[in-house]
Amino acid sequence: MYKILCTTLAIIALSATLPLTAPAQTPSSSDAGAIAKQLQRYELTLNAADIDGIMELYAENAVFMPQHSLPVVGRDAVRSAYRHVFDTIKLNIRFEIDEVRPLSSDWAFARTRSTGTVKVLASDQAPIPEANQELFVLHREDDGQWRFVRYIFSTTNPPTQR
Amino acid sequence: MYKILCTTLAIIALSATLPLTAPAQTPSSSDAGAIAKQLQRYELTLNAADIDGIMELYAENAVFMPQHSLPVVGRDAVRSAYRHVFDTIKLNIRFEIDEVRPLSSDWAFARTRSTGTVKVLASDQAPIPEANQELFVLHREDDGQWRFVRYIFSTTNPPTQR
Numbered sequence: 095m096y097k098i099l100c101t102t103l104a105i106i107a108l109s110a111t112l113p114l115t116a117p118a119q120t121p122s123s124s125d126a127g128a129i130a131k132q133l134q135r136y137e138l139t140l141n142a143a144d145i146d147g148i149m150e151l152y153a154e155n156a157v158f159m160p161q162h163s164l165p166v167v168g169r170d171a172v173r174s175a176y177r178h179v180f181d182t183i184k185l186n187i188r189f190e191i192d193e194v195r196p197l198s199s200d201w202a203f204a205r206t207r208s209t210g211t212v213k214v215l216a217s218d219q220a221p222i223p224e225a226n227q228e229l230f231v232l233h234r235e236d237d238g239q240w241r242f243v244r245y246i247f248s249t250t251n252p253p254t255q256r
Numbered sequence: 257m258y259k260i261l262c263t264t265l266a267i268i269a270l271s272a273t274l275p276l277t278a279p280a281q282t283p284s285s286s287d288a289g290a291i292a293k294q295l296q297r298y299e300l301t302l303n304a305a306d307i308d309g310i311m312e313l314y315a316e317n318a319v320f321m322p323q324h325s326l327p328v329v330g331r332d333a334v335r336s337a338y339r340h341v342f343d344t345i346k347l348n349i350r351f352e353i354d355e356v357r358p359l360s361s362d363w364a365f366a367r368t369r370s371t372g373t374v375k376v377l378a379s380d381q382a383p384i385p386e387a388n389q390e391l392f393v394l395h396r397e398d399d400g401q402w403r404f405v406r407y408i409f410s411t412t413n414p415p416t417q418r
Contacts, residue, residue, distance in 0.1 A: 248410035
């Protein structure tokens with residue numbers, strides 16, 4: 095993607111509204127709230143570099159799809175990926191939940207945007223602004239908790255250069 | 257993200273396997289095949305810069321989440337976004353389907369990776385290699401067709417610079 099393209103896409107995105115009228119199937123009325131709480135926990139645990147807390151939010155057989163990486167498949171690999179993240183950077187970000195959509199009694203998706211800063215631990219450089227969009231697919235597991243089955247993010251900032 | 261971080265994430269990702277054992281709920285056995293066909297149509301229509309063909313693959317109230325853009329919400333905005341893409345670049349990419357997961361009779365997700373080239377139309381520059389990962393949430397609409405409700409992609413290449 096290129097700057098001119100991205101700028102126009104951003105304008106298109108900003109000018110759009112959100113007419114989400116398609117009905118969910120058979121979700122409980124409390125599911126959206128329970129999922130929102132999990133997303134809030136993700137924000138807290140990311141900012142705290144709390145790997146165990148983060149892994150409590152991931153389902154069995156999860157796939158984490160961070161930008162600039164091939165998909166990270168399975169809980170062990172996901173844990174290793176976060177460990178390396180927290181060995182390298184310190185995050186200070188806030189999530190805004192754009193939507194939580196229960197699809198059935200056990201499946202849902204959620205869409206968020208996050209903004210804040212990232213600090214490279216091995217550098218004296220000041221924290222750098224970050225802005226991303228995220229899509230989560232969630233499953234309610236046997237213990238009744240909603241957890242991330244698939245999670246992908248990408249930056250919403252324009253590219254620095256090609 | 258940073259190059260050292262991304263390289264390690266890529267290694268973690270490559271070394272992982274894909275133990276997808278969680279059962280789907282009540283999908284038809286033909287759903288995965290029908291969804292795979294829609295993904296193949298997306299590859300064809302993207303490479304052909306066929307906006308009408310692409311829009312046949314998007315559901316009502318769709319959200320397109322391209323990297324370097326805020327979310328593009330609603331069919332009109334999605335159409336405008338693709339028009340601008342095809343006014344700017346020519347794609348030549350192939351999708352590899354990593355998984356198609358029907359979640360119920362009417363909902364599913366799919367995960368893909370794509371590789372190929374992008375050519376800037378207003379430039380004499382040679383086509384540039386591209387590599388992305390994609391996550392689609394699909395809904396079966398009233399006419400029986402599976403269509404994209406949410407679609408996000410991000411590059412799997414390391415960053416060029418920060």
